[in-house]
Amino acid sequence: MVDAEFQGRVALVTGGSRGIGRAICERLASGGARIAINYQHNEDAAFATLGAINAAGSEAIMVQANVAEPDQVTAMVEQTERDLGTIDLLVTSAGIAKAEPPDQLDYASFKQIMSVNVDGTYLPLVSVTKGMRARRFGRIVCIASIAALRPRPAQAAYGASKAAVIAFARNLSEDLAPEVRINSIAPGLIETDMIQEMAPSQRQAMIDATPMKRLGRAEEIAELAAFLLSERSSFTTGQCYIASGGRVTLP
Ligand SMILES: NC(=O)c1ccc[n+]([C@@H]2O[C@H](COP(=O)([O-])OP(=O)(O)OC[C@H]3O[C@@H](n4cnc5c(N)ncnc54)[C@H](OP(=O)(O)O)[C@@H]3O)[C@@H](O)[C@H]2O)c1
Incomplete structure (x- = not known):
C-alpha cells in the first residue's frame, strides 16, 4: 500500500475493468x-x-452493469453499498469512442455514443449524489476527453458526448457544494484498448502534434484522478483538468 489517504473510503469506478478505469x-x-x-x-x-x-x-x-441502463445502474450502486458500504468516491470512466467520417454519420451510432458516454455518466451521478449530500461527503471525477475541447476528424458525436460530461460536472458542482466536490478530466491520447484500432499513421500524427511527443499512460490519468479525489485538492470543484501532453491548453 502506497499511502492511506483513502483509508476507510469506498470507491465505485465505472469502466474499472480496463484502461484508465483499471489504473484508477x-x-x-x-x-x-x-x-x-x-x-x-x-x-x-x-x-x-x-x-x-x-x-x-x-x-x-466486481459489479457488472451497463451504465446506460437505469435499472442496472441502480442495482450496481445497491450491490456496492451492500457489499462495501456507502459510496464516498465515484469515478465515471466507462465510455466508448467511434470514428464517424462526415459521409457516414449514422443516427443509431450517434445515439449509442450518447447513451454510453452521457447517460452512462448521468445515471451513476444521480444514483450516488443524493446519499453523498445526506452524508455531507463525496468526491467525484468524470472522465471526459480533449475531443470536447478541440476538433478532431470523425469525432463529432464523441466530442459532443464528452462536452456534455464536462458540462455536467461544471453545473452540478454548484448544486453539490460545499460537501461534495466534482471535477472532470480531459485526457489526450492514452495507450489503452480504446485506441488500438487507430491507423498507425493517425497515431503518429497525433504524437507529432503533442508537445511532449508521446502517448499518455493510464497511470498518469489515475494519478490526476487520485489528486482530485483527495483532500490535496480541497478547494477545487467544477473544473476540467486537461492531461494531454500539451496538445490542448487553455488560454
Ligand atoms: N484512451 C484514450 O485515448 C482516451 C482519451 C480521452 C478520453 N478517454 C476516455 O476515458 C475513458 C476510459 O477509456 P479507456 O481508454 O480506458 O477505454 P477502454 O480501455 O476501451 O475501456 C473501456 C471501459 O469502459 C467499459 N464500458 C464500456 N461501455 C460500457 C457500458 N455501457 N457499461 C459499463 N462499462 C462500459 C469497459 O468495460 P468492459 O471491459 O466490460 O468492456 C471498459 O472497462 C472513456 O470514457 C474514454 O472516452 C480515453
Whole structure:
C-alpha cells in the first residue's frame, strides 16, 4: 500500500475493468480505498483488475452493469453499498469512442455514443449524489476527453458526448457544494484498448502534434484522478483538468 489517504473510503469506478478505469481502481486501492470495479462484458478483465488489487493487499468487488441502463445502474450502486458500504468516491470512466467520417454519420451510432458516454455518466451521478449530500461527503471525477475541447476528424458525436460530461460536472458542482466536490478530466491520447484500432499513421500524427511527443499512460490519468479525489485538492470543484501532453491548453 502506497499511502492511506483513502483509508476507510469506498470507491465505485465505472469502466474499472480496463484502461484508465483499471489504473484508477488500482491507484485508489493503493491509497486504502475499497473498490467496486464496474464492467459491462469483459468479466476476465474485471477479474484481472480484482486480482491485481487483492495481490496488493486491498479489498475490491466486481459489479457488472451497463451504465446506460437505469435499472442496472441502480442495482450496481445497491450491490456496492451492500457489499462495501456507502459510496464516498465515484469515478465515471466507462465510455466508448467511434470514428464517424462526415459521409457516414449514422443516427443509431450517434445515439449509442450518447447513451454510453452521457447517460452512462448521468445515471451513476444521480444514483450516488443524493446519499453523498445526506452524508455531507463525496468526491467525484468524470472522465471526459480533449475531443470536447478541440476538433478532431470523425469525432463529432464523441466530442459532443464528452462536452456534455464536462458540462455536467461544471453545473452540478454548484448544486453539490460545499460537501461534495466534482471535477472532470480531459485526457489526450492514452495507450489503452480504446485506441488500438487507430491507423498507425493517425497515431503518429497525433504524437507529432503533442508537445511532449508521446502517448499518455493510464497511470498518469489515475494519478490526476487520485489528486482530485483527495483532500490535496480541497478547494477545487467544477473544473476540467486537461492531461494531454500539451496538445490542448487553455488560454
Ligand atoms: N484512451 C484514450 O485515448 C482516451 C482519451 C480521452 C478520453 N478517454 C476516455 O476515458 C475513458 C476510459 O477509456 P479507456 O481508454 O480506458 O477505454 P477502454 O480501455 O476501451 O475501456 C473501456 C471501459 O469502459 C467499459 N464500458 C464500456 N461501455 C460500457 C457500458 N455501457 N457499461 C459499463 N462499462 C462500459 C469497459 O468495460 P468492459 O471491459 O466490460 O468492456 C471498459 O472497462 C472513456 O470514457 C474514454 O472516452 C480515453
